[in-house]
Amino acid sequence: MLTIQQLKKTYTAEQVTLVLLARLYFNTITRKEVVDFITETTVNWPLLYKITRAHGLRSFVHVIIKQHAITAAPQFEGRLQKSYNKIRHQNLTMAIAAAKIISDLKERGIVIIPYKGPFFAHSYYGDIALRESTDLDFLVAPNDVDEIENYFISNNYSAKTTVPKAYLKYYTQHFKDIVYRTPGNRDAFSVEMHWRLMEKFSGDYPAYDFFLPHLQPNAIGGLKVNKLSPTYDLIAVISNHFVKDMSTKFKYMVDVACLIHKEGVLIDKRILYKTATRYGFKKRLQTGLALTENLLGVKIDNEPGEITDVTALLPVPLAFPLHLQRLYINEPKFIKRSLQLQDNNRNKLKFISKIVRYAFLPTYEDINQQGAKPKHLLLLSIARPFRLFHSMIKPKKL
Numbered sequence: 001m002l003t004i005q006q007l008k009k010t011y012t013a014e015q016v017t018l019v020l021l022a023r024l025y026f027n028t029i030t031r032k033e034v035v036d037f038i039t040e041t042t043v044n045w046p047l048l049y050k051i052t053r054a055h056g057l058r059s060f061v062h063v064i065i066k067q068h069a070i071t072a073a074p075q076f077e078g079r080l081q082k083s084y085n086k087i088r089h090q091n092l093t094m095a096i097a098a099a100k101i102i103s104d105l106k107e108r109g110i111v112i113i114p115y116k117g118p119f120f121a122h123s124y125y126g127d128i129a130l131r132e133s134t135d136l137d138f139l140v141a142p143n144d145v146d147e148i149e150n151y152f153i154s155n156n157y158s159a160k161t162t163v164p165k166a167y168l169k170y171y172t173q174h175f176k177d178i179v180y181r182t183p184g185n186r187d188a189f190s191v192e193m194h195w196r197l198m199e200k201f202s203g204d205y206p207a208y209d210f211f212l213p214h215l216q217p218n219a220i221g222g223l224k225v226n227k228l229s230p231t232y233d234l235i236a237v238i239s240n241h242f243v244k245d246m247s248t249k250f251k252y253m254v255d256v257a258c259l260i261h262k263e264g265v266l267i268d269k270r271i272l273y274k275t276a277t278r279y280g281f282k283k284r285l286q287t288g289l290a291l292t293e294n295l296l297g298v299k300i301d302n303e304p305g306e307i308t309d310v311t312a313l314l315p316v317p318l319a320f321p322l323h324l325q326r327l328y329i330n331e332p333k334f335i336k337r338s339l340q341l342q343d344n345n346r347n348k349l350k351f352i353s354k355i356v357r358y359a360f361l362p363t364y365e366d367i368n369q370q371g372a373k374p375k376h377l378l379l380l381s382i383a384r385p386f387r388l389f390h391s392m393i394k395p396k397k398l
Helices: 004-010 013-025 031-040 045-054 058-067 074-107 117-125 142-154 165-174 208-214 230-244 250-266 269-279 282-296 332-340 345-358 364-370 374-393
Strands: 113-115 135-139 158-161 177-181 190-194 215-220 223-228
Touching: 004 013, 013 031, 013 045, 013 058, 013 250, 013 282, 045 058, 045 074, 058 074, 074 117, 074 135, 074 142, 074 223, 113 117, 113 208, 113 223, 113 230, 117 135, 117 215, 117 223, 117 230, 117 250, 142 165, 142 177, 142 190, 165 364, 208 215, 208 230, 223 230, 230 250, 230 269, 230 282, 250 282, 269 282, 332 345, 364 374
Parallel strands: 135 190
Antiparallel strands: 113 135, 158 177, 177 190, 215 223
């Protein structure tokens, strides 16, 4: 784990403060060390709030400050308290909705797999309110997508990311999810149904059948659902945190650290590393784990990792604004980081070839905007690169 002096070489006072507060949760630093740093340093509290919000850690930091009696600016504490109350209410609402969706679809003979979200918070953070969630994520079988969509429509969910039924076969073959929004306005949120954990250009990854046998009972109060065992929950969550998003938020290290801290002895490291090697994300896994260890002092085993010098990796996970605002094929920074974190040159070539291929694949936006029939997919494929290029060069909205 990096010392405070080492952290100061890369990070601002606000970023170091956020790291030290997070370390308190894992008992990898003393309260005195944190208090001394805050006392001896000029902390811009409004900026710290913005960084904490950008990295999705407001309720997490709020609880740490309260539990350890850390003195902060009153306005900072007040904003965190307000955020905590809102997040707690939202997560409880989402947990109830998730349990209902799981139960309703089970009655239709459909088993869906929850990951991340309120059940992750309850299992590994110990408090459903400590982890910010903006949507619900489920892993589903591709063959069930049509029936799941019918369920959403019949229950008055509104479509966010989907295509007309005539395109669904094409869409499930080439893309990763449909997204619907719950009924109502005030407490509405998105529900994402993934048959693939990431777009194909982000890499290969285990799918629904890999995870299905590893569901186990879980409950939040009276809400009973099946969720993944720790090893497979970790493999599912790192698909987003380390593989797709490539360790670009400090929250991702905190999530993984919470899981390891709580259930480390139950994690089958052999399966984890074997899966990473087989699917070509070993370097991204090692990068994420090295950052988790060096920033938070939490590691998956006592053996030294293959990445021993994290100096070049440090700026990204605590960047403000975030290092990657969008993770898509027309974003140069996304392409650059993806190439840097490929396991080998062969995977770099595969990544480039997939990007080129995706440049010709009509997305749900292309399909819905053009309103063409399935037989006109070829025309949409021809127009797709031009639309993609236009989106790169058009002025960004302020």
